[in-house]
Amino acid sequence: MSVAPVGSPRAPLTRRRLCRTAAAVLALLLAVALSLAVGNRAIAPREVLDALFHGGDTEAAQIVLFLRLPRTLVGLLVGAALALAGTAMQGLTRNPIADPGVLGISQGASAAVVLAIAFAGVHSLSGYVGVAFVGAALAAVFVYAVAARGRGGATPVKLALAGAAINALLVAVTMAVLTTRAAALDEFRFWQVGSLTGRDAAVALRIWPFLMVGAVLVIAVARGLDALALGEDVAKGLGQKVATVRIVGGLGAALLTGAGVAAAGPVAFVGLAAPHLARALVGSDHRWVLPTAALIGPVMVLVADTVGRILYPPSEVPAGVLTALIGVPFLVTLVRRKAVAA
Amino acid sequence: MTTTAAAPAPIRPAGYALLRAGPAAFLIHRRAALVAALLTLVLAAGCVGYLSLGEHVVAPGEVIQVVRGRPSPDGLVVGALRLPRLCVGLLAGAAFGVAGALLQTVARNPLASPDIIGITQGASACTVAALTFGIGSYAVLPYLSVAGGLLAAALVYVFAWRGGLHATRFVLIGIGFAVALRSVTQLFLTKGDYLVAQKAQVWMVGSLNGRGWAEAVPLAWALLVLVPCVLWAARAQRTVSMDDDTATALGVRLGRTRLGLATLGVLLAALATGATGPVDFVALLAPQIARRLTRTAQIPLLCSALLGACVVVLGDLPARMLFAPTELPVGVLTAAIGAPYLIHLLVRGHSGRRRAAGGSA
Numbered sequence: 001m002s003v004a005p006v007g008s009p010r011a012p013l014t015r016r017r018l019c020r021t022a023a024a025v026l027a028l029l030l031a032v033a034l035s036l037a038v039g040n041r042a043i044a045p046r047e048v049l050d051a052l053f054h055g056g057d058t059e060a061a062q063i064v065l066f067l068r069l070p071r072t073l074v075g076l077l078v079g080a081a082l083a084l085a086g087t088a089m090q091g092l093t094r095n096p097i098a099d100p101g102v103l104g105i106s107q108g109a110s111a112a113v114v115l116a117i118a119f120a121g122v123h124s125l126s127g128y129v130g131v132a133f134v135g136a137a138l139a140a141v142f143v144y145a146v147a148a149r150g151r152g153g154a155t156p157v158k159l160a161l162a163g164a165a166i167n168a169l170l171v172a173v174t175m176a177v178l179t180t181r182a183a184a185l186d187e188f189r190f191w192q193v194g195s196l197t198g199r200d201a202a203v204a205l206r207i208w209p210f211l212m213v214g215a216v217l218v219i220a221v222a223r224g225l226d227a228l229a230l231g232e233d234v235a236k237g238l239g240q241k242v243a244t245v246r247i248v249g250g251l252g253a254a255l256l257t258g259a260g261v262a263a264a265g266p267v268a269f270v271g272l273a274a275p276h277l278a279r280a281l282v283g284s285d286h287r288w289v290l291p292t293a294a295l296i297g298p299v300m301v302l303v304a305d306t307v308g309r310i311l312y313p314p315s316e317v318p319a320g321v322l323t324a325l326i327g328v329p330f331l332v333t334l335v336r337r338k339a340v341a342a
Numbered sequence: 343m344t345t346t347a348a349a350p351a352p353i354r355p356a357g358y359a360l361l362r363a364g365p366a367a368f369l370i371h372r373r374a375a376l377v378a379a380l381l382t383l384v385l386a387a388g389c390v391g392y393l394s395l396g397e398h399v400v401a402p403g404e405v406i407q408v409v410r411g412r413p414s415p416d417g418l419v420v421g422a423l424r425l426p427r428l429c430v431g432l433l434a435g436a437a438f439g440v441a442g443a444l445l446q447t448v449a450r451n452p453l454a455s456p457d458i459i460g461i462t463q464g465a466s467a468c469t470v471a472a473l474t475f476g477i478g479s480y481a482v483l484p485y486l487s488v489a490g491g492l493l494a495a496a497l498v499y500v501f502a503w504r505g506g507l508h509a510t511r512f513v514l515i516g517i518g519f520a521v522a523l524r525s526v527t528q529l530f531l532t533k534g535d536y537l538v539a540q541k542a543q544v545w546m547v548g549s550l551n552g553r554g555w556a557e558a559v560p561l562a563w564a565l566l567v568l569v570p571c572v573l574w575a576a577r578a579q580r581t582v583s584m585d586d587d588t589a590t591a592l593g594v595r596l597g598r599t600r601l602g603l604a605t606l607g608v609l610l611a612a613l614a615t616g617a618t619g620p621v622d623f624v625a626l627l628a629p630q631i632a633r634r635l636t637r638t639a640q641i642p643l644l645c646s647a648l649l650g651a652c653v654v655v656l657g658d659l660p661a662r663m664l665f666a667p668t669e670l671p672v673g674v675l676t677a678a679i680g681a682p683y684l685i686h687l688l689v690r691g692h693s694g695r696r697r698a699a700g701g702s703a
Binding site: 158166171176312322324 | 458504510515519522525528529532622665668669671673674680681682
């Protein structure tokens with residue numbers, strides 16, 4: 001809605017957007033630095049830089065290189081994936097509260113992974129990503145189909161409720177599997193709440209190709225998302241192939257959610273909050289919103305993870321718990337705005 | 343409104359029977375009475391089945407002997423293990439059913455159930471917090487869970503208030519708070535040591551596993567105290583389901599009545615959650631099914647209570663037996679039934695529609 005007033009010169013707008021994107025990059029760098037330096041054993045920034053650029057055998061260097069760096073990388077990827085997926089979903093459904101977590105799509109991915117582990121004997125990380133993608137896509141299609149039926153189409157409240165119902169159902173399925181298969185429970189408890197604990201470099205290596213494909217798909221339809229924001233008819237009138245935009249964007253969002261969940265479990269509300277923050281910074285043009293959201297998502301995940309590490313020192317609070325606490329105020333503010341509740 | 347005792351020929355709406363006892367007179371919905379009687383029968387049969395079935399099968403005759411206090415070789419299994427668990431299930435189920443009925447009546451929306459709008463999550467967050475900080479006695483926990491439920495309800499109410507209470511806004515904000523409170527619970531679980539976490543984890547999914555008299559007795563007392571309030575609610579319910587203009591014209595203090603009904607609903611839901619943990623969807627399901635069975639304009643409270651008890655008891659039986667040595671939490675089973683029902687409600691498009699406030703004389 002915050003389009004520049006008619007007749008205003010383009011250059012200041014672009015400059016402002018560049019400035020704010022630069023600020024987002026700065027915030028991301030700061031979050032990465034914190035994630036590398038803070039933890040059970042605090043490491044001075046100079047030592048972190050030393051370890052990054054020169055390696056070394058000191059204890060601090062080992063911690064940074066082999067524990068915190070992989071974890072930070074995974075956090076970066078997951079945050080970007082969920083933020084992009086959330087932005088695409090909000091654009092596609094024209095619904096400000098769309099988010100992989102709220103709509104039950106993350107839960108679809110995690111239920112699929114748990115089922116695959118328990119019954120299909122899938123044990124490789126790329127297997128998880130594939131299964132998670134299928135689960136996310138199925139859940140997305142189902143939630144949207146349920147919400148779109150009945151009076152008024154897919155309104156925010158119907159989408160949220162369909163998501164809540166699917167969430168409850170899938171949590172029940174996951175719980176039933178985990179209760180009856182003790183072995184599955186032990187290894188994959190983190191799939192109930194998203195967490196970065198104990199992720200290594202292999203995770204980041206396996207999911208980044210999926211992420212790239214998903215990101216390319218979503219960014220490819222950025223113009224289409226802008227047109228869709230004006231309504232389906234206007235989008236058609238502007239020459240957009242609405243069905244193609246929906247399918248390509250939906251595929252991209254499902255791929256991104258699947259990859260994010262396979263790596264870290266369902267991290268709640270990143271996909272909800274990041275796009276709104278991005279829009280507040282750079283306006284409603286999706287070619288700017290998507291990259292900015294991809295910068296802000298990782299900031300949220302990394303900060304949540306870092307805070308989780310220092311909150312109750314010996315044990316770690318899962319990142320998903322803290323992102324939910326950060327994200328709910330956003331949901332409340334959005335819902336209190338008049339346009340949504342009506 | 344209905345006790346026109348002095349009138350010579352009281353107006354009797356169709357489908358109702360008039361019951362007189364001295365100066366008092368009651369209108370009884372015939373179909374609702376029939377449904378209630380049938381539900382009582384089903385529930386009684388379910389209870390006997392619940393007590394006799396399991397890893398060790400006991401003959402129904404023997405079960406009745408044990409319940410009547412006669413000495414029996416099966417006294418331990420039936421009397422000490424299954425009976426208290428059954429009592430907790432019955433009481434909690436009935437409480438969830440009535441709580442759902444009251445909240446749905448006040449909000450005029452089937453989705454305003456305590457487990458969707460964050461009340462049971464508030465109760466569990468408070469209870470888990472207490473367990474984490476080492477307050478584990480069964481005497482205190484029910485109060486704490488009630489406090490948590492009331493606090494959550496108050497928060498949702500305050501944040502959803504914006505020059506009036508809009509039903510969809512209320513539900514959406516409730517969903518948000520439910521998620522946040524679940525996270526708070528998780529936060530406390532991480533803080534607590536391993537044993538506390540395990541104890542709380544069992545409690546959190548909504549299970550009758552290992553529940554005994556220690557939970558049943560306080561719950562029973564608390565519910566007994568609330569019975570007069572529920573009787574008042576059954577009467578007040580009729581006025582609240584009228585539209586605002588009619589009620590105001592009749593001189594009903596709508597705001598106060600609504601607040602009273604909602605508070606009572608929250609109390610009941612929080613009490614039940616304190617005993618069993620959050621058993622999902624019972625509060626949503628029971629009143630809706632009850633209303634469809636009785637075809638009354640209002641949600642019938644007695645039938646909701648009976649149905650809630652039926653759902654929990656009949657749900658816990660397969661939960662106990664399906665994967666015999668391991669017990670499923672009953673919440674998993676009720677969610678597996680309840681979630682598809684919620685989807686059905688959404689697909690039918692009933693969620694937002696206001697029911698006609700018919701049925702008045």
